[in-house]
Amino acid sequence: MAAPDPGQPGPAEHWDAVVVGGGVAGLVAARDLAASGLRTLVVEAREVVGGAVGRHVVAGLTLDSGAESFATRGGAVAELALELGVGERVVRPEPRGAWVQLAHGAGPLPRAGVLGIPTDPWAADVRQTVGTLGAVRASVDRMLPAWWGARGGDEVSLGSLVRRRMGPRVLERLVRPVVAGVHAADPDDLAVDAVAPGLRAALAQQGSLAGAVRSLRAAAPAGSAVAGFDGGLHVLVDALAADLAGRAGQIRTGVRVVAVRQLALAAEPPSFEVVTEDAEGAAGLLRADRLVVATPAAVGLLAGVAPQMAGVVLDPGAEVVLVALVLDAPALDAAPRGTGVLTSPAVQSQARGVRAKALTHGTAKWAWLAAAAGQGRHVVRLSYGVAGDDPGPRALPDDELTALALRDASTLLGTRLGADQLVASARVVWSQSLPRPSASHREAVARVRAAVAPTPGLAVCGAWVAGNGLASVVPDARAATRDLLGRQ
Numbered sequence: 297m298a299a300p301d302p303g304q305p306g307p308a309e310h311w312d313a314v315v316v317g318g319g320v321a322g323l324v325a326a327r328d329l330a331a332s333g334l335r336t337l338v339v340e341a342r343e344v345v346g347g348a349v350g351r352h353v354v355a356g357l358t359l360d361s362g363a364e365s366f367a368t369r370g371g372a373v374a375e376l377a378l379e380l381g382v383g384e385r386v387v388r389p390e391p392r393g394a395w396v397q398l399a400h401g402a403g404p405l406p407r408a409g410v411l412g413i414p415t416d417p418w419a420a421d422v423r424q425t426v427g428t429l430g431a432v433r434a435s436v437d438r439m440l441p442a443w444w445g446a447r448g449g450d451e452v453s454l455g456s457l458v459r460r461r462m463g464p465r466v467l468e469r470l471v472r473p474v475v476a477g478v479h480a481a482d483p484d485d486l487a488v489d490a491v492a493p494g495l496r497a498a499l500a501q502q503g504s505l506a507g508a509v510r511s512l513r514a515a516a517p518a519g520s521a522v523a524g525f526d527g528g529l530h531v532l533v534d535a536l537a538a539d540l541a542g543r544a545g546q547i548r549t550g551v552r553v554v555a556v557r558q559l560a561l562a563a564e565p566p567s568f569e570v571v572t573e574d575a576e577g578a579a580g581l582l583r584a585d586r587l588v589v590a591t592p593a594a595v596g597l598l599a600g601v602a603p604q605m606a607g608v609v610l611d612p613g614a615e616v617v618l619v620a621l622v623l624d625a626p627a628l629d630a631a632p633r634g635t636g637v638l639t640s641p642a643v644q645s646q647a648r649g650v651r652a653k654a655l656t657h658g659t660a661k662w663a664w665l666a667a668a669a670g671q672g673r674h675v676v677r678l679s680y681g682v683a684g685d686d687p688g689p690r691a692l693p694d695d696e697l698t699a700l701a702l703r704d705a706s707t708l709l710g711t712r713l714g715a716d717q718l719v720a721s722a723r724v725v726w727s728q729s730l731p732r733p734s735a736s737h738r739e740a741v742a743r744v745r746a747a748v749a750p751t752p753g754l755a756v757c758g759a760w761v762a763g764n765g766l767a768s769v770v771p772d773a774r775a776a777t778r779d780l781l782g783r784q
Contacts, residue, residue: 308581317590319347321758323536324773330543346533355622355720367767380535392634412474430465438504455484473638477654480614481732490733592760604747611737616726619701626672631660652678
């Protein structure tokens with residue numbers, strides 16, 4: 297009797313729902329599907345779930361290897377944490393503020409603002425960074441008509457809006473470094489409505505950009521604009537996976553989806569076939585009447601199911617390299633630059649300038665991490681890479697990249713940090729995690745949603761359609777799941 301061909305799938309497995317992609321969006325969707333009583337399977341190509349939220353162990357410390365905080369706006373992440381039984385582990389960062397590294401030195405970022413846009417150009421921290429001339433120019437904002445800089449439909453970029461209303465110093469010294477750090481992109485490439493929803497509407501109502509930012513901040517939850525979890529953001533991933541398992545859901549890692557087909561309309565559930573391939577090349581066949589695709593690979597996978605996707609081109613995002621340094625450096629106990637530093641692109645372009653776009657002083661930001669590390673030991677993390685740039689530091693071998701990170705950290709923190717203080721380091725490559733919310737990407741996402749909408753049992757979710765950050769990803773995944781269940 298002939299041996300079975302590993303390249304040919306065996307009999308189909310039947311599931312009520314299949315989720316392709318085990319990032320946070322996929323796990324949230326799977327958990328909600330399982331909570332509704334559906335037998336649910338998550339298929340993830342990587343060996344671990346979590347996507348942009350992961351962990352690694354460096355010098356005995358379990359650290360976030362990707363995202364380490366979430367925006368508190370909307371309250372969706374905190375609400376999910378409560379449902380999962382980890383609500384008490386949500387923590388706020390230490391109230392130390394952050395800094396920006398400019399060509400002429402370091403200055404504080406405004407404690408009150410949105411993406412670096414200040415609520416008060418004359419606040420001491422703003423004036424220290426943009427100077428008196430910058431504050432004077434930014435004050436012109438309140439004398440301009442509300443429509444100034446805001447007209448142009450979806451094509452209006454964040455950069456053009458800030459430049460026209462508050463001037464070049466606010467843009468270059470505050471907004472550009474913040475946007476590079478948060479979105480790995482340039483504000484001139486980002487649609488203002490995508491990156492700062494509601495800002496233009498608030499501008500029309502308040503009459504000034506500063507007033508618009510004040511109104512947005514007033515509508516946000518009290519306290520810090522970001523939060524994390526005691527133990528790291530990966531606590532949320534663990535809780536989602538455990539909750540799913542407790543509802544008889546399954547997760548399969550190291551399994552790649554190679555094709556998706558829709559069965560004949562006459563067929564009653566299941567209505568989708570999903571062809572998979574594991575690390576050894578063995579093929580598998582899944583059938584389900586509900587399918588969620590939580591990966592940008594959806595554009596290719598769903599071409600036969602939703603042909604209107606043909607020609608859709610998503611923003612490729614940025615490949616970002618993170619370098620974690622664990623240091624014996626008592627001089628950092630004083631948190632000389634607060635919770636971290638963002639870098640002006642002008643500094644990065646200097647011949648011997650800082651190449652990192654951002655630094656997070658983890659042990660100054662999170663009390664739980666400082667306690668775990670112990671007095672005098674510190675964790676700092678540097679980020680390299682923005683969308684569209686050359687490989688630069690990302691192409692360096694590990695030892696050279698670590699040496700560069702030490703030099704950059706010394707400059708950004710204003711403290712000598714040498715190889716003799718280095719306890720351990722780790723390198724993490726973050727890829728396809730940061731699609732730029734540009735006008736063209738928003739148009740592509742709209743086409744994807746329109747293509748999927750007519751197909752019963754099909755939904756998409758993830759940062760690639762919802763936007764970056766858990767505050768966008770979580771509610772979008774839950775809404776997609778509710779819609780999917782409601783259309784059955």
